[in-house]
Amino acid sequence: MTVRLIVVDDDPLVRAGLALMLGGADDIDIVGEGADGSEVPELVDRHAPDVVLMDIRMPVVDGLTATETLRRRPDAPEVVVLTTFHADEQVLRAMRAGAAGFVLKDTPPAEIVAAVRKVAAGDPVLSPAVTRQLITHVAGNGTDARRPAAVRRLGLLADREREVALAVGRGLSNAEIAAALFMSVATVKTHVSRVLAKLDLNNRVQIALLAHDAGLLDEDGPT
Known part of the structure; x- marks a missing residue:
């Protein structure tokens, strides 16, 4: 199965880096990119992704609001949030909204690729230990x-x-x-x-x- 992925981050350098590392995986197809959460509904309508890799902190519509809006839709894609914090109240809010997990921006590339694959297969990317730590x-x-x-x-x-x-x-x-x-x-x-x-x-x-x-x-x- 090829995973259709959208990357949303307000930093063009971060988007470029993610596109480079994820685009090298044979089974991941980056079908769209966005610079703000306000762009997510249109991107999803246009590209029908399986997974959205979403930055939490964006200037107009943040990733939390975008996740909450997206996960209320029927047949919504899975969401993995990007953050710089391990145990952040914002990460918790994303989990309550239905995000399938989070990855840190300094996570090794292979682990980010693995996280996208797991979420596309229906598995959360939070280990039990991380879940307990977060709570x-x-x-x-x-x-x-x-x-x-x-x-x-x-x-x-x-x-x-x-x-x-x-x-x-x-x-x-x-x-x-x-x-x-x-x-x-x-x-x-x-x-x-x-x-x-x-x-x-x-x-x-x-x-x-x-x-x-x-x-x-x-x-x-x-x-």
């Missing part, structure tokens, strides 16, 4: 206000699905969840898919954030 560092703001709604949403899940959602929130991989809950990895994957569908979420990061908002990841919180 631990920046997820606390506004949690109390979000808690009642998060608890209600998780109430839609069956008991086993809720256990899996909690394990995802704690940063466990599918193999680790399988071992902890005495089920096969295939069964874990099935439960994760059901959780995503029932809660209308895009990826595991959003499951983790919802579990956090509900208070399930607090040391003394509900179980």
Whole structure:
């Protein structure tokens, strides 16, 4: 499969560098480039990309607003955000909006190429460890206000699905969840898919954030 990619960054040198490194991959086709988030809707309509590589900080419409707008569309492409920070409140907002992950601008070229491939295949590019780090560092703001709604949403899940959602929130991989809950990895994957569908979420990061908002990841919180 050839991945159709759009690169959006206000720095022409960054765009040129990304185009150079990504354009060298046989299975990635850069079909469009943009200098601001305001250009994203038209670019997506024109080029029908599979993935958008989106800078967070842009002068007119930032990448967060562009991501939120884009991910509300039917059949929206996946979004990977570009940032200079590991644990940034803006990265968290992008995850809540449905971005499939983030990469740092100083990430080695091979890892950025791998991230685009993973996202195009339907896999998030945040490892469980990075997910937990992100939540631990920046997820606390506004949690109390979000808690009642998060608890209600998780109430839609069956008991086993809720256990899996909690394990995802704690940063466990599918193999680790399988071992902890005495089920096969295939069964874990099935439960994760059901959780995503029932809660209308895009990826595991959003499951983790919802579990956090509900208070399930607090040391003394509900179980």
